[in-house]
Amino acid sequence: MVADGPWAVEMEKVTVAFGRTVALQDVSLRVRRGEFVGIVGPNGSGKTTLLRTVLGLVRPVRGEVRVLGAPVERLGAVRHRLGYVPQLAAIDTRFPVHVLDVVLMGRYGQIGLLRRPSAADREAARAALARVGLADLAGRQIGQLSGGQRQRVLIARALAVEPEILLLDEPATGVDPVTSGSLYELLNHLHEEGITIMMVSHDVGVVSQYVDQVACLNRYLVVHGRPEEVLTTEVVEDCYGCGAMFLTHGDLPHIVVGPHRKKGLVARVSPASQRKQAGE
């Protein structure tokens, strides 16, 4: 096993390109163990690519990535400490598998080739399903679930790994507000238990509520830091490349992105920057 350092993920000047298209440029980002990091940015800003790079699914053309101290090219046993929740659209809903089968797949890497899942593996899968509130749907075919339920199955599959780092790609997409609320509560619990979480989201408002650190990405890393410090209107404008502002509905800040930078949207202050101003 790799020596334990303070960092869950270390990215050093990482550049990722697909053919001539640069998806990430010179991104340096460090995630402390136990931290909850939100990664925000517009479509095509490289958020998903960043997660895939950490998982070793994409090789950087330049730069260095270390996960739990291990270089990403040779993750080895570190793989079994990572939980990944891909975008919901990546799943074939007509595939003839049952909910528990899908969750159990999370453990196949640890089980190893030529072995059958043990009672302990099944137990872990059931526990993960219970964790997301789907214990009684274990025998359902995945096509018979709603989008929100399927999303929870994917989270259960990542939890079945019993991960130290959980990486989620837009977990609240296609999920109704009540369900996404409980999703974030669950993530909060996991965070309190000490699991490192990296979550890609386009919902800046929600991210700023729950996470310790936020990274604004637009191919390059615009800013990285505590949400109340970094999520200013200027930063968000810089990240999204156009006028943007925060609105507040009750306690929930929302972001509104305008069509053009120079149009002079009247930037209203977010609760975060209000707090910042009050502190000064």
Added chain:
Amino acid sequence: MFDILGYTFMQRALVASTLIGAICAIIGVYVVLKSLAFIGSGIAHASFGGVALGYLLGWNLIFSAALFSLLTALGIGTVSRRSEVREDTAIGIFFAASMALGVVLIGLLQGYNVDLFGFLFGSVLAVSQADLWLSALLGLLVLITVGLFYKEFLFIAFDAEMAEVVGVPAAALYYLLLALIALTVVISIRVVGIILVEALIVTPAAAAYQLTDDFPRMMGVAVGIGVASAVAGLFLSYWLNIASGAAIVLTATLLFGVATLLSPRRRLALKEAAEAEESTQWAAE
């Protein structure tokens, strides 16, 4: 009516049909679920080059076809995992080239009595004792491999990327699956023929897919349909004096039609019901 079973060639053909009906159906389940139908078709067509080469060199044709198909499978797999050429384009180029090579080689063999029609569309009479043994051996190899990597093949068919994330060697298993497709094609060539073998792989699995939502059951139903098609097709081929491959494939197609009619489009209906009932809360402690 079944007195034809007294003939040795018919007995051999019957054993071979049962064998390939089952193996094609099992491999077909993965081919259907992982959308590999076109790759399978490409591998099958490419084997024609191998058959012709075998004739020219005087090798056992199943052996030379196996060699050619495996190389093609690995070639297609390599191209499809890099993205310089689109996968379907690569397959189109590969299999046409291999078939063309086969035609050229067969052309060089003028004067030899080559049963071209039998190779393309299957022939009951073609199964020799040596072929049967080699087929049985390769078939056993395919079945054992599927049994050993059952859970991994299921995983990469469902979600290859996640398989890679949790540390399952997804790339190696993908190549292995393509190799199994190649071997399955080769075993089936004698009875079903190069042109039609893909149908015997895809159709029973597709029919089973209409009837069940359960993976092991899908495999079982596919095997049942595959064996039934192969055996029934074989007898039809003898009685009607038509190419066995065509008779087998048309029987399978008929069964597929029946399965589609019996499938009450349950998947869609059930999914809509689930969407409607969705309001469950998260139980996050």
